[in-house]
Amino acid sequence: MNMTTPQVARPEIVLDIAPPSESVAQRPLSTFDALYRHSGLRKVVILAVLAAIWELYGRWLDNALLFPTFLETVTAFVKGIADGVLLERAGVSLQVLLVAYGIGVTGAAVLTTVAISSRVGTDLLETLTSMFNPLPAIALLPLALIWFGLGTGSVIFVVVHSVLWAVALNTHGGFRAVSKTLRMVGQNYGLGNFALVGRILIPAAFPAILTGLKIGWAFAWRTLIAAELVFGVSSGKGGLGWFIFENRNQLETANVFAGLFFVILIGLVVENVLFAAIERRTIRRWGMQH
Numbered sequence: 001m002n003m004t005t006p007q008v009a010r011p012e013i014v015l016d017i018a019p020p021s022e023s024v025a026q027r028p029l030s031t032f033d034a035l036y037r038h039s040g041l042r043k044v045v046i047l048a049v050l051a052a053i054w055e056l057y058g059r060w061l062d063n064a065l066l067f068p069t070f071l072e073t074v075t076a077f078v079k080g081i082a083d084g085v086l087l088e089r090a091g092v093s094l095q096v097l098l099v100a101y102g103i104g105v106t107g108a109a110v111l112t113t114v115a116i117s118s119r120v121g122t123d124l125l126e127t128l129t130s131m132f133n134p135l136p137a138i139a140l141l142p143l144a145l146i147w148f149g150l151g152t153g154s155v156i157f158v159v160v161h162s163v164l165w166a167v168a169l170n171t172h173g174g175f176r177a178v179s180k181t182l183r184m185v186g187q188n189y190g191l192g193n194f195a196l197v198g199r200i201l202i203p204a205a206f207p208a209i210l211t212g213l214k215i216g217w218a219f220a221w222r223t224l225i226a227a228e229l230v231f232g233v234s235s236g237k238g239g240l241g242w243f244i245f246e247n248r249n250q251l252e253t254a255n256v257f258a259g260l261f262f263v264i265l266i267g268l269v270v271e272n273v274l275f276a277a278i279e280r281r282t283i284r285r286w287g288m289q290h
Helices: 031-036 039-061 070-083 085-117 119-132 137-148 152-177 180-188 193-204 206-231 240-249 253-284
Strands: none
Touching: 039 070, 070 085, 070 253, 085 119, 085 152, 085 193, 085 206, 085 240, 085 253, 119 152, 137 152, 137 206, 152 193, 152 206, 180 193, 193 206, 206 240, 206 253, 240 253
């Protein structure tokens, strides 16, 4: 005998879910959180803290000849800008730097293009970077003096050396990191070696290339200042390095710090304005960096 259990209707359970309140996502950010999101503002705060530490240490030491305070340095810096001396010296340094940096980047582009086009080129680049990249540019100063004399040519030579290998090494590393699939796509479209580099490899490896450009810039800037400290005068004109050297000889320590302050300021502007703008328009816009 078939007996079926009668189906008893169950009362539906209704959950009383409260409507979402003005939830966390909709809640406006506090003033602190809104300001904290700006990386530029965070960096300004860090610089302000460092300046305060500098000022406090200078006041505690109380020896302007040994370590001027931040306010004394800024006063000397403003005076140098108003007199036009610092701007003139910075113009001389930047002119030499741009020439040397351009030569170095062009040489790196040629070397990496040759390296990516053939195995012999790869061996050549790897051998040259292994030989010359560890060699400090400052060690070439005596040879530069013999070959190019006392002047701009010697400075350009050592700065090109500091730029060339750093940019070439990072660029070549970026090219080698590009997937074989992308290379095969370019080859299937009939791209030759140079077209493959320009249309496939450079966009795909641009984060590594930009890193190399940044490193090359930093090496070039510090090498230039060091070279000018030694033989930075040609035709009666010297750059920021020579300005620092002259004031050190005259025991004008505040001016020495003002020159160093200007070197740092130019470095900050290039890094956080020029390279940051390139990064926003390329890497971040292409979704290659968050």
